[in-house]
Amino acid sequence: MKSLIQRLAVSALLALACAASSQTPSQPPTPQPLNGSVSDYGTTFIFSPPPICSKCLETELGFESVTASRYMPTVVSIAPFKTNTDLSVLVNLLDSESTAGDRTTQFGNRFDFVVRQQALQKGGFLLTLAPRGTVFTRGVEGGRAGATAAPQFSRGNNLIAANITWTGAIGASAANPRSDYQGFADYFRTLDERGTAFFLGFAHELTAGQQTAGTEEGLVIPFRNGQVELETAQLDLNVKLEWQFQTRVIVNWGKILSRK
Secondary structure: HHHHHHHHOOOOOOOOOEEEEOOOOOOOOOOOOOOOOOOOOOOOOOOOOOOOOOOEEEEEEEEEEOOOOEEEEEEEOOOOOOOEEEEEEEEEEEEEEEEEEEEEEEOOOEEEEEEEEEEEEEOOOEEEEEEEEEEEEEOOOOOOEEEEEEEEEEEEOEEEEEEEEEEEEEEOOOOOEEEEEEEEEEEEEEEOOOOOOOEEEEEEEOOEEEEEEEEEEEEEEEEEEEEEEEEEEHHHHOOOEEEEEEEEEEOOOOOOOOOO
């Protein structure tokens, strides 16, 4: 189970729970949550607490649809040290938005950086701490900085994991809220020896004075050195329901950083 979750893209990053909605040209952009429309290490609301294996490289590429928006979330994770630490960069290779019938497709405007460090492990309990930051490349001034506490507990074929995240704006604006809090929790159940699993999740976010909540359900289908993930999510349940659909392929390329 642990090896599954290590590759589980359970990520910088609510996509997945609260993706940005389409705006008219006369309106200011809606504040985008830290994980909004950006990969969160797989299709689930949370990122997997355990870092990837030491000296390893892992990649993921996906397709995400939220209402009229289309994204291609991408993650590269690398663990260059002997310690239980990895570094990840997250970005949308394609960001396609439809406004008033006109569709604009371009490279994503933000890079998210996450450093996962395993802080404590005892029995089935694991705690990971992850400082994180965001750099915007166009359309938004400033950036973001914060951290995530990510506990998980596993027993038999069952696993519960959570992410508690807070970030603050470096140069606050309408599109870059001063404070953003997110709380995510997911339950995973392994179904067979291959590691096939289903998951259920809940998300809560408080940003710019507005609270939103979401739910999700999905399936993990493993293959050698990786897995395919499928997910549906119901976003902004307390505001205006939006449906999200995702599929993602995650591959661990092994210890490519080891000396031969």
